[in-house]
Amino acid sequence: MKDRWKSSTVLAGALPALVLGTFATSAAAQDAIRVISHRQPALEYYTEQMVDALPEGRVTIELMPIDKELELASITMSSESDAIDVVYLNDSAFKRFAANGWLEPLDDLWEKYKDEYDLDDFPQSVVDAVSYDGHIYSMPILTNTELFFYRKDVLDEAGIAPPSTMSEYMDAAAELDSPRMAGTIMSLKPVDAALNEAHWYMNAIGDGWFDEDWRPIFNNEAGVEAITMLKEMSEYAPRGFTSHANDESTINLQQGLAAMGLQWFTRAAAMDNPEQSRVVGKIHWVAPPGGGARVANDGFAISKFSSADKEEVFKMLAEAASRESMREGAKFAMPPRLSLLEDPDLAEEFRWYPAARDALESGKPFPAMPDFLDVGEIVTRHILRAVTGEAEVKAALDQAAAETEELLASRGYYDQ
Amino acid sequence: MSVDAVSRRQRDTYLIFIALCVFTFINLTPLIWAVLTSLKDPRDAFTIPPTIIFEPTLEYHYEVWFENDFFRYLKNSLIISLGTVLVSVPAGSLAAYALSRIPRRSAGPILSALFTIRMFPHMLLAIPFFVMGTFLGMIDTYPLLILALVAINQPFTIWLMHGFFLEIPRDLDEAAAIDGCTSWQAFRIVILPLARPGMTVAALFSLLLSYNEFLFALVLTGTTTKTLPVAIASFGGEDISAWSLSAAGAIGIMLPIVLVMLVLQRHLVRGLTAGAVKG
Amino acid sequence: MVRWQRGLWLFFLPSFGLLAVVLLWPLGYAIYLSFFDYYLGSDARTFIGLGNYADLLSETRLWRSMWTTMLIAFGSVGLEFVVGFALALALYRLHRSAKVFSVLLFLPHIVTPVVAALFLKWMLASNWGFIDATLLTFNIEPQDWLGSPFWAKVSVILADAWVFTPLIMMVLYAALQGLDTSLIEAAQIDGASNWRILRHVIIPSLIPAIIFTISVRLMDVFRFFDIIYVLTGGGPGTATETITMYTYQLGFRMLEVGKASALGVITLVLVAALLLAINRTLNKTYRGGDR
Structure with missing residues (x-):
């Protein structure tokens, strides 16, 4: 006891x-x-x-x-x-x-x-x-701001100039894609990373996210074209791109596993850091082709x-x-x-x-609305369904637009 | 049994041994890889082919413990997990004992109710807990997190201990009652010593839960009471050079609990054997 | 009633008092919120009765995530049980070295979940993850472990199994230690095959332990979150979006606390019903429903 x-x-x-x-x-x-x-x-x-x-x-x-x-x-x-x-x-x-x-x-x-x-x-x-x-x-x-990172040595060897339009980018990615090196990084992990990537396509090819009354326009013809292009581009992305965020993409560039792609300014210095990178001095930068990447x-x-x-x-x-x-x-x-x-x-x-x-x-900032993160949650979910083939691009975007409108209505956007 | 059967049994045992060795090795690969990651520069951490031979550096372990205040977080983690165990196990044992001594038809619904509570997603409790903590002015204090952890831990502790107490014959309490013991005395003098293996098991599981808990620890602690899991999570994400640090931190956080497990492993098996799982 | 039983209710006091204050209050508050249209960002909450429930139950997203949850839950608990039981039996056969193995095999269960998720990510990440890097070294084209809808589910199941198989192994191993060995020996002398011994002697006497592990695991697997969050974030698309991931999106991302709470209540009811059914069946099959 x-x-x-x-x-x-x-x-x-x-x-x-x-x-x-x-x-x-x-x-x-x-x-x-x-x-x-x-x-x-x-x-x-x-x-x-x-x-x-x-x-x-x-x-x-x-x-x-x-x-x-x-x-x-x-x-x-x-x-x-x-x-x-x-x-x-x-x-x-x-x-x-x-x-x-x-x-x-x-x-x-x-x-x-x-x-x-x-x-x-x-x-x-x-x-x-x-x-x-x-x-x-x-x-x-x-x-x-998002920059376009590219391997100068690789592009030079293939005789490709740094792309200035989306279709040049696509051609270059197709050309450079090989089993050992992906044509381009793509960061499509939900929500933030995927939203950044989609924002770029939506501005460069599409007409942006909203009209001036906050009605979604991302499911119009240009928007469908933008996401279709994003889906086609993903053929040249490293395996696992749907679970990649900035870290994974940065590592893919640093380890020489991808030839180019969109990534943040803040990651540029890491490319030249010999403690982390195997491509010191080989990465160069231009403004993202087509413009409209996130600022x-x-x-x-x-x-x-x-x-x-x-x-x-x-x-x-x-x-x-x-x-x-x-x-x-x-x-x-x-x-x-x-x-x-x-x-x-x-x-x-x-x-x-x-x-x-x-x-x-x-570049372009996100739409100036307090609820864009919530919109992004809806939109990225449906865009990814389109990219992985769970749904057709048009159908996915239409559903995203409908859900977005419902959300914004409930937050009082259309009250007049 | 024939000699043949014995030697066949012997051979089977060898096969099992070898199979277990292989399985254990594969199973531990993520841990081994993490240990290696914590010992190398980020540049060598993610390569094709994987870098197995490299010059190990203890830089990141040093940085985690001595430049990032990990000893303080360890102290916080210990206070909070020991506090949780010290409150949760005694309270849970008392309730479990009483449950095991009332008629089954009343005990059953209570146990089910406890379990239903347990299934509610924890993340939805985080906001009410925070509101409550703010109201009481207890955010960033040890008792608040301890209470929250005890609360989510109670149903499991009660269930576990209930199984033990059921294994202890009621005749013992009745004999004690005839000797003139109150129910408290009967519990303390007769029952409790017999329930010790069970309490060890319950303590161990409470310890694991409270030492590793993340969400409540994030929301309810602040600068002064931050625990190890929260501190380690702060290295996750953005900066890749921080990944060697998170590996070093992650290995570090495991060590205390591995030590505890090594010491108590025997008791864990014995305790579980003794009754927890028979109820 | 005997005299000493009268004081028994006092024993409930510390635990239930604490539960009432610390757990029931927040739980009740959450349930209360589930009847409101409550966006965390604004002070206004409007009572909408069962509106949140009606909304959720009519959504395809809820049912899809429920289906994913079931798939992942039964997949991982099934795998954990089979592997855990096999390991327990193997440990039971080895007398001397069992202790070392049981400690080593238990290690993954001790790792902090947030950290375990990170470790597994370093294994599974494409290209530079350990598995891919190893396969690529030998020029084998690996699968897209986290990126294809099928493999992402498999990876998530394996990840959960990595963490929780040790628990099942330990409980069943402990239960095996309590077995009456004379029964097994008698069966062996009768010349029964290993399989028959397992089926007719070992499993029946382990039923309580089996029910224990399966119910505990099923209860927890529905709250499975940390690992999915880190590994796939619910993706690709919605391939690994479980009900908890959805709750997280609603409550912590969109700050729709009312709707998230309603989802919590729905989860709770569904899981409780499911568990009850499973327990009933298990009990009935193996003991003719005597409990």
């Missing part, structure tokens, strides 16, 4: 200790500014700048994959909890969060610190991208429910987004400041900048 006694005393002792310990720690944690963000090299860099901007211990950073980050942020903010102070948002998530009223408007602080942090250096298009309904809600941190402006927003001093938080963000900080961060992502984008040194230093500037001009 002695044993029994011991274990119950341990139990009785452990519980109060646990409870006490918790309250002590949570009291201390309340002061710190909690930033949550997606993990990628550029954001690792910029969140570090935030930590450095304030005295030690003031800022805590949590990095995680973006899907987890958005889940956590949605749950937290929908319950009006102050557990998160700053959240990284890409453009489509940003619109949704702003529309939900979860973000703090930054207009006054923006005005107040305009000169100190040279905020006019952000081009109007970028400021628009971080605004919703006339208010600024987010500090721009990076501009990301995204991402930033950091302050939670409406944060109990931190919002001015202090704003200054921390502005510090991380300062000209000096962004000059340094330019190797990870395109800085959204005019003064840096026009800096000729960048092109010299990083081989992919000229292509990126072209891509920025020919």
Whole structure:
């Protein structure tokens, strides 16, 4: 019986200790500014700048994959909890969060610190991208754009010029496709990756996603042609392309398993990193053929429910987004400041900048609606059904359009 | 049995042994590959043909543990999983004992109800749990996650322990009652010592569940109480150089629980044999 | 009633009290939400009665994902059971080395699910995954493990089996340890074949353990999520979209919490009915329905 006694005393002792310990720690944690963000090299860099901007211990950073980050942020903010102070948002998530009223408007602080942090250096298009309904809600941190990656050595050997139209791209992919090297990478994992890829085809060949009344037009003739082309192109994609997202496609390029394809600007530097890549110096870039690939402006927003001093938080963000900080961060992502984008040194230093500037001009952001992620969920599901042969292209797109309209109607898009 | 039969049996045993060796090796390939991945640079991690011979580096293991605060997450994980076990197993055992001593026609529906609750998708509980935690001001505290884990763990613990208590004859309690014991005394002095193997099994399963749980840990913890699975998931995704790190982290997170299993393996088999699965 | 039984209800108190506060409350809240049109992003929720249920039950997507779930669930539990039972029998035959094997074979079950999914992805990913890379080295053209609708289902089933076969193996191995060996010896002396011994002596006495493992697994397999999420994300197309994947899409992606909750309730009812039916049949076949 002695044993029994011991274990119950341990139990009785452990519980109060646990409870006490918790309250002590949570009291201390309340002061710190909690930033949550997606993990990628550029954001690792910029969140570090935030930590450095304030005295030690003031800022805590949590990095995680973006899907987890958005889940956590949605749950937290929908319950009006102050557990998160700053959240990284890409453009489509940003619109949704702003529309939900979860973000703090930054207009006054923006005005107040305009000169100190040279905020006019952000081009109007970028400021628009971080605004919703006339208010600024987010500090721009990076501009990301899809680039067309290609193996210069392979194309040269085959005597093919870098494609400038979709049909040239298709011909080149067909020509270069071999058992050891796929003609092109394609990232069609649902939802985000597939949506990016489809966005490009839908703009380059189709007429885009919506008309000006938010009625779907992606199932019109041009849209069907776009997705038919995407389906045909997938014959030259590496096996498994339907479960590939950016990582898999990046590895396929780095390991020399694919000749070309669409991938993000932020992945360019990894091609020349000898620790990861077997194709150092061999990849070159142009703006995506046909134009219309995705351009995204991402930033950091302050939670409406944060109990931190919002001015202090704003200054921390502005510090991380300062000209000096962004000059340094330019190797990870395109800085959204005019003064840096026009800096000729960048092109010299990083081989992919000229292509990126072209891509920025020919590219297109996602439709400016808070519900595009939900639309994307519907659309990618049906597009993939078409690509894998579960359904005809036209039928799949028609169904996607019908479901999209139903969703948007329920969110009040067509109320007049 | 004839000599022939004995030698045939011997031969069969050898065959089984060899087959098991092959199967075990194939079965462990993903783990072995992960260990190798954690020891090499990302460049060599994903190649054709697979790189088997390379210069191993402990850089990523070092980085995970010493530059990313993994010891702190390990501490959090231990507090939370031990806390869960310490609450879940005693509470569950008490209820299971009572269930095993009331008439079967009342116990049956209660057990079924417990199971029905268990089948509700956990992810749908995450939002209510968070709302509750916010309301109580307990987000990012140990007790909140412990309570959530205990709650989802209770049905299984009760079911498991119920099986054990059924195996313990009622005559024992009745004898104790005749000796003048209250039901609490009968439970503590007579029944509990006999149920120990079962409690070990229940503790082990609770430990596994709470140590590995991800979704609630993500939603209900914050900077101070983050657990190992959440910390490891934060390396997943985007940056490929982080994949060697996630492999190193993933191997690291397994070690404590493998140690526990090694120590308790004997008890697990014995405990399961003793009754949990006879109910 | 004997005196000591009167205090028995107190024993329920800690556990059921806790369950009521921590589990029933959120569960009740979720069920309550299932009657509302509730989008997490807006404060407004409108009561729509059974609207969510009617919507869901009339959708082809629900039934398709239900069908996929059944396929994957029965596929993986069947595979797990057969392999797990075979392993348990093999371990039972080997006396001395059984301990080492049982520890090694149990390892996959200990791996954190999120991490296990990642390990399996490194195996199955096309081209640079271990399996493909090995096959390609020998110039064998591999299948598209995660990309073709058929192989994606197979891969997902194998992945689940990798994690959970050890559990079944362990429980059945433990149950075998409790067998009355004299019965087997008697049968052997009577000259019964191994198959007959298995069929008529071993399996009947393992029935409780078998029911235990199959019900536990079936209950959990319907919540199977982490691995599918990482391996295929429900794709290609909707080939591996299970009911839980669908719930996730609704609740966490589209933030339609009301509809997602309704789906949770539907899942719960269907699975409970299914399990009840299976348990009944198993019991009836093997013990003439005496329980």
